[in-house]
Amino acid sequence: MDDEQFIFCLEGVPDIETNATTEVLRNLERLALEQGIASIYKACDTIEGLEESLNTLLYDDHNFTDYEIIYLVMPGEANNICLNDYYYSFQEIAEIFEGKMKGKIIHFANAKILDLSQDEAQYFLDVTGAYAISGYGATMPKLSSLNLDKAFFGLCQELDDVVEIVEELHQKHYALCKLLDFRLYY
Template sequence: MNSDQFIFCLEAVPDVETSTTTEVVKNLEQLAMELGIASIYKTCDTIEGLEDSLSALLYHDHNFTDYEIIYLVMPGQRNNICLNNYYYSLKEIAEIFEGKMKGKIIHFANAKILDLDEEESQYFLAITGAYAISGYGSKYNKIASCSTIDKAFFSLCQELDDVVEIVEKLHQKHYALCKLLDFRLYY
């Protein structure tokens, strides 16, 4: 993967009309300054906002093929996300992304638990066309994944092509965090 790859980050917020600089924004800025990895950051507070942001990216951004990682920072419970107090399953999210994520890595921050079995992960990958889906099996509130481990993961995705090698290197460099947050990647 080359250095012209980007991250598209979509963060769930209580109200998109209220402008605040979140920890995620600060970390994405730091990622750009330190490692030269560019990103587009958007917020959403409804499922319609998520769909609109995705549609804008797909149909209006001519550099969409350069976005290797779709980074979703959204609260939720096991295998669902919460937007505006409504829960949406990963099956519903897969249907929204249907056929639109070819070759992308969909990465969830540890604001929610990602715990897929083989059938669920293969369904998500088959419906979306994504190359991989990743996230964390542990929602550890004292450590936001966006602060260290997500940045390391994104950096490795820029350097390496093989997801197995990416996961191995991530565990070598950040073993304690990978274990604490239970980093997972399905492909």
């Protein structure tokens, strides 16, 4: 893969007016220092904020093609996200991303469960144009997926084939992959 691959992270927060450095942002900074993987971080507290951030990335950032991973750290339940106490289904998210994620991996942190049927995953991939969608089948309030996310991002930089990426991730971090139930649909 190209050495100049980036991560675009959107984190759902209760209030964007609160100017706090989150654990996610600190980990992205460490990822840049330790592995040389650059990222752009945006916080959002509404679906409009998510759309605006995405549109800014798509239309104003001339390096958009270099963003391999769209990293979504948002609370929710199985197959939906929650912003500002409102739940959005994966179908609604797919429609927001419609045709805009060509060749991207959309990765969800374990702040929410990702449990798609084959048809739901294919619908999401077809509508968004994404190469793959990944996340976790288990949420554990006291165990964040941040370290496994960083390992996944590093492997995405090294390897081209998602099957190889998943196999390598399981070889290196088997217990954590099983505990958090890492999943990838492509």
